[in-house]
Amino acid sequence: MMRVLLIDDHALFRFGLRELLERRGIEMVGAVGDGTEGVRMATDLRPDVVLLDMRMPEMSGLEVLRRLRSQGLSMPVVMLTTSSEEEDLVACYKAGANAYVVKPDGLEVLCDALRKIHDFWTLSMTPSG
Numbered sequence: 001m002m003r004v005l006l007i008d009d010h011a012l013f014r015f016g017l018r019e020l021l022e023r024r025g026i027e028m029v030g031a032v033g034d035g036t037e038g039v040r041m042a043t044d045l046r047p048d049v050v051l052l053d054m055r056m057p058e059m060s061g062l063e064v065l066r067r068l069r070s071q072g073l074s075m076p077v078v079m080l081t082t083s084s085e086e087e088d089l090v091a092c093y094k095a096g097a098n099a100y101v102v103k104p105d106g107l108e109v110l111c112d113a114l115r116k117i118h119d120f121w122t123l124s125m126t127p128s129g
Contacts, residue, residue, distance in 0.1 A: 035059030
């Protein structure tokens with residue numbers, strides 16, 4: 001089962017998305033609204049995938065992503081945002097994001113992205129015999 005950490009500053013969105021993802025068989029190991037707490041939880045819990053809001057107050061999703069990567073955390077990160085601006089997409093990938101999902105795209109697009117990233121990561125990390 002895929003273990004996901006959600007970092008998003010909007011409480012209602014965070015709680016609703018957590019419930020919807022769990023109903024689809026995705027284990028939510030945490031859901032926090034603060035970038036600093038998100039970095040700590042990612043370090044402590046080592047989720048399979050981090051689902052990260054790009055635009056948050058105090059510490060942006062890009063800064064969270066940079067901190068995760070600077071600490072040597074290589075788990076896949078899926079950026080979740082309302083922005084469809086090309087410059088935001090490029091900035092996320094340059095910072096080390098593995099996928100970029102625009103919130104209006106909907107739950108099925110998000111679930112599909114999470115599964116594909118998880119499956120690819122799991123296969124690429126499995127030693128070949």
